[in-house]
Amino acid sequence: MESKKTPKKMSDTARAIRFFYLYLKRYKLQFFVIMIFIVLATWLQVIAPSLLGDAITNIATYVRDYFTHKGATGMSKLLEGFQPMISQANLSGSTKFGDIFQMAHQTASSLHLSGSEFNQISGMTIDQVKTIALSKPASLGTFMNGMWQLLAVYVATGLSMLIYTLLFSRIVAHSTNRMRKGLFGKLERLTISYFDRHQDGDILARFTSDLDNIQNTLNQALVSVISNAAVFVGVIIQMFNKDVNFAWLTVAVSPLAIISAVIIIRQSKKATDLQQEEVSQLNAYMDEKISGQKAIIVEGLQEDSINGFLEHNEKVKKRTFAAQAWSGMIFPLMNGFQLLSIAIVIFGGTAYVLNDNKMSLTVGLGLLVAFVQYVQSYYNPIMQISSNFGQLQLAITGATRLNVMFDEPEEVRPENGKQLDKIRNDVRIQNLDFEYLPGKPVLKNVNIDVKKGQMVALVGPTGSGKTTVMNLMNRFYDVNSGSIKFDGTDIRAFDLDSLRSRVGIVLQESVLFDGTIADNIKFGKPDATMDEIITVAKITHIHEFIDSLPNKYETHVTDDESVFSVGQKQQISIARTILTNPELLILDEATSNVDTVTEQQIQWAMEAAIAGRTSFVIAHRLKTILNADKIVVLKDGEVIEEGTHHDLVAQNGFYAELYHNQFVFE
Numbered sequence: 001m002e003s004k005k006t007p008k009k010m011s012d013t014a015r016a017i018r019f020f021y022l023y024l025k026r027y028k029l030q031f032f033v034i035m036i037f038i039v040l041a042t043w044l045q046v047i048a049p050s051l052l053g054d055a056i057t058n059i060a061t062y063v064r065d066y067f068t069h070k071g072a073t074g075m076s077k078l079l080e081g082f083q084p085m086i087s088q089a090n091l092s093g094s095t096k097f098g099d100i101f102q103m104a105h106q107t108a109s110s111l112h113l114s115g116s117e118f119n120q121i122s123g124m125t126i127d128q129v130k131t132i133a134l135s136k137p138a139s140l141g142t143f144m145n146g147m148w149q150l151l152a153v154y155v156a157t158g159l160s161m162l163i164y165t166l167l168f169s170r171i172v173a174h175s176t177n178r179m180r181k182g183l184f185g186k187l188e189r190l191t192i193s194y195f196d197r198h199q200d201g202d203i204l205a206r207f208t209s210d211l212d213n214i215q216n217t218l219n220q221a222l223v224s225v226i227s228n229a230a231v232f233v234g235v236i237i238q239m240f241n242k243d244v245n246f247a248w249l250t251v252a253v254s255p256l257a258i259i260s261a262v263i264i265i266r267q268s269k270k271a272t273d274l275q276q277e278e279v280s281q282l283n284a285y286m287d288e289k290i291s292g293q294k295a296i297i298v299e300g301l302q303e304d305s306i307n308g309f310l311e312h313n314e315k316v317k318k319r320t321f322a323a324q325a326w327s328g329m330i331f332p333l334m335n336g337f338q339l340l341s342i343a344i345v346i347f348g349g350t351a352y353v354l355n356d357n358k359m360s361l362t363v364g365l366g367l368l369v370a371f372v373q374y375v376q377s378y379y380n381p382i383m384q385i386s387s388n389f390g391q392l393q394l395a396i397t398g399a400t401r402l403n404v405m406f407d408e409p410e411e412v413r414p415e416n417g418k419q420l421d422k423i424r425n426d427v428r429i430q431n432l433d434f435e436y437l438p439g440k441p442v443l444k445n446v447n448i449d450v451k452k453g454q455m456v457a458l459v460g461p462t463g464s465g466k467t468t469v470m471n472l473m474n475r476f477y478d479v480n481s482g483s484i485k486f487d488g489t490d491i492r493a494f495d496l497d498s499l500r501s502r503v504g505i506v507l508q509e510s511v512l513f514d515g516t517i518a519d520n521i522k523f524g525k526p527d528a529t530m531d532e533i534i535t536v537a538k539i540t541h542i543h544e545f546i547d548s549l550p551n552k553y554e555t556h557v558t559d560d561e562s563v564f565s566v567g568q569k570q571q572i573s574i575a576r577t578i579l580t581n582p583e584l585l586i587l588d589e590a591t592s593n594v595d596t597v598t599e600q601q602i603q604w605a606m607e608a609a610i611a612g613r614t615s616f617v618i619a620h621r622l623k624t625i626l627n628a629d630k631i632v633v634l635k636d637g638e639v640i641e642e643g644t645h646h647d648l649v650a651q652n653g654f655y656a657e658l659y660h661n662q663f664v665f666e
């Protein structure tokens with residue numbers, strides 16, 4: 001036997017990354033430009049603290065040189081002043097030192113020399129003092145140059161960040177737009193089975209919250225993670241380049257910080273997952289209660305409904321608090337580590353500078369300032385990446401959910417399928433077996449023959465498979481075995497659009513689309529004329545009502561806000577189907593209670609739709625059944641009886657029992 005290796009299943013994260021790669025790979029050039037600006041911004045951010053440190057060294061040197069020069073100038077003047085003073089003072093052995101100090105003090109104050117100026121030069125020789133006094137005074141030029149450089153670096157950093165953020169936003173807008181289009185295209189190609197298995201809200205959430213999460217993450221978190229990772233690496237390199245000892249002092253406690261961050265992120269992820277689970281349970285509960293609100297009111301169960309809600313809400317509150325507590329911990333903790341590192345740099349750095357004989361105080365001061373800045377540049381990326389982690393996780397979840405939808409099987413469309421124009425002779429269902437879920441047969445060896453123009457009524461208890469027969473007739477689902485043939489051609493051989501355009505379906509629950517009444521009637525035939533629309537509305541007995549509305553056929557309706565009752569909605573739905581003039585009509589009769597006038601009008605509308613047309617009707621009303629050319633009785637997915645009403649009543653079997661117990665008598 002040929003053995004095939006099963007390819008290793010990719011993890012969700014790997015698949016999500018592949019998903020992003022597939023959507024983003026076409027923007028290679030833009031990404032290249034973005035990377036250049038990220039590297040530039042990183043480099044600028046990394047050198048900024050050094051420049052600041054240098055500026056501090058420069059200003060300290062300036063201050064020192066300024067006072068030294070001023071002191072030296074003053075002292076040389078003092079020396080000059082001493083000469084006449086000494087000669088005039090006529091110093092002798094009896095001159096008191098106090099008088100000499102007095103004279104020196106007077107001379108110094110007449111020259112306006114301060115104590116610090118004395119100190120600056122106290123260790124110098126007379127020759128050194130004279131040389132400095134003759135040299136150029138210290139200038140602020142170097143410091144000012146440094147400051148201009150720093151300003152240029154800050155401005156260039158801001159500009160680079162702005163450029164790559166804008167470029168990235170553009171890519172994100174384009175790519176999420178393509179994702180939305182791709183998703184909608186996929187939605188249109190999915191099988192009916194997908195829509196049967198998923199709630200509308202769940203499908204919609206993929207277009208809203210999942211795509212929003214992806215968009216927000218790409219816009220904010222991704223660019224932030226990339227640039228912060230770059231800054232983190234850049235800062236480490238720059239720190240070790242600048243001064244290894246200071247660099248070690250800066251990173252000393254970071255392993256502890258990173259381990260704590262990883263632990264907190266993990267806990268936070270767990271707590272967020274639990275929170276989301278609880279929120280989705282609350283949503284499901286609300287969804288169920290809102291759609292069943294009428295039943296709740298009828299049964300007087302509002303109190304229970306509120307209690308159930310409060311229980312779910314309480315759980316959400318607890319989980320939300322836990323999730324927030326974990327994720328909120330990261331900032332204060334990292335701040336703590338940052339402050340600790342600053343303290344280590346200041347204390348350790350000062351001791352190191354003071355003990356290093358080769359390092360001048362001004363250089364040491366510059367390093368100290370630079371590394372206090374580096375502590376911030378080093379911890380900031382850790383904090384940013386940690387806080388973005390939750391957002392990244394949401395995007396991965398979003399991409400995973402989109403992937404699941406993209407993986408769903410699509411409708412099988414036969415290539416070069418036959419065009420279905422007319423049904424000339426018959427529709428035959430032969431030896432048909434079908435199951436929605438493996439191992440749970442729903443239809444078993446069903447055989448139904450319908451001649452052109454005949455009407456078949458499908459009857460049977462709930463769950464017997466009536467709707468399923470309908471679902472197979474226009475290939476919402478495909479049969480497992482057996483076949484459905486139109487004039488001897490298996491329906492799987494027809495072009496799918498052609499097949500569906502010739503098979504008209506009126507569902508039990510009619511749907512109205514956002515638009516005018518006219519738009520709703522011509523939904524299946526957009527080029528229908530107003531005359532055609534009015535004709536079908538008259539046939540289905542809804543024209544009079546529409547005509548009585550102020551805006552008549554131009555009245556705007558949506559499914560939620562319509563002027564129609566349930567019965568009238570079905571009349572519109574029948575009119576819509578008749579307008580497409582289907583070859584085969586499948587009609588699920590509405591069971592809802594409508595007033596007798598509307599019921600009569602629906603009946604007329606149905607009769608008009610069925611007249612002369614090959615049709616399958618899931619029948620609930622006696623009148624429909626009596627009119628049928630053939631009644632097929634389904635039970636547990638099998639055809640158990642078949643014939644006209646009179647035949648079947650005469651047989652006195654299941655149908656007769658059903659008929660007596662269940663059908664509406666008129």
Ligand SMILES: Nc1ncnc2c1ncn2[C@@H]1O[C@H](COP(=O)(O)OP(=O)(O)OP(=O)(O)O)[C@@H](O)[C@H]1O
Binds near residue numbers: 197437463467468469
């Ligand atoms: N999408 C689906 N996935 C799985 N099982 C399904 C699906 N749709 C229907 N079924 C099952 O198939 C069986 C037949 O359902 P079907 O809707 O065809 O019955 P029905 O005779 O039309 O019932 P009713 O009169 O209540 O509309 C039922 O057991 C039902 O639970």
